[in-house]
């Protein structure tokens with residue numbers, strides 16, 4: 293038997309990087325829910341829809357297929373958009389579109405279906421509070437805005453994604469935090485039963501190890517079943 297692990301936290305806190313590392317260690321599958329909001333924003337942008345056109349965006353989603361592959365690629369209606377959804381302007385648009393209640397309803401339903409079989413590490417903003425309230429392990433990952441901007445900058449450079457400078461990225465990250473934490477529906481917040489980890493001064497290995505240790509008793513209990 294397997295468990296599910298929920299990782300929430302603000303933008304660029306390292307959630308996806310850590311989730312991928314942990315997946316390698318556990319043989320689990322990573323589900324990056326932010327990629328689904330990014331796909332929604334990208335398709336809406338391409339269609340010329342306004343990010344607050346809730347009815348239009350929801351209609352668009354009715355015939356939208358979003359696939360997250362186990363090797364980390366993202367397909368939107370069959371097109372590999374893994375890089376396109378990481379562009380800086382898609383980030384803020386994804387945050388805009390994620391404010392819409394019916395968009396969330398649609399994507400949350402997809403996420404819950406995806407994770408039903410267990411054995412997933414899902415990261416986002418509302419995983420512990422809404423999507424997988426029964427996840428065995430819930431982590432709330434934070435880091436200073438400066439540390440997050442620096443990491444995002446290096447990640448963009450490494451992946452060949454056009455990037456703003458660190459100061460601009462930091463301002464964008466703060467604006468997105470503000471919007472994601474203060475929206476009306478499912479705002480980003482730590483679930484009461486989540487364990488908070490500040491990753492500002494920790495390496496990827498240290499954070500991975502820390503979560504592994506938190507998960508270990510649950511993994512062992514499931515193995516014993």
Ligand code: DC
Nearest residue numbers: 325326327329386387390416417418
């Ligand atoms: O994790 P990310 O930066 O790729 O997410 C992009 C945006 O999507 C983020 O600013 C808020 C939104 N989001 C959300 O509202 N709920 C999630 N579970 C994941 C992302």
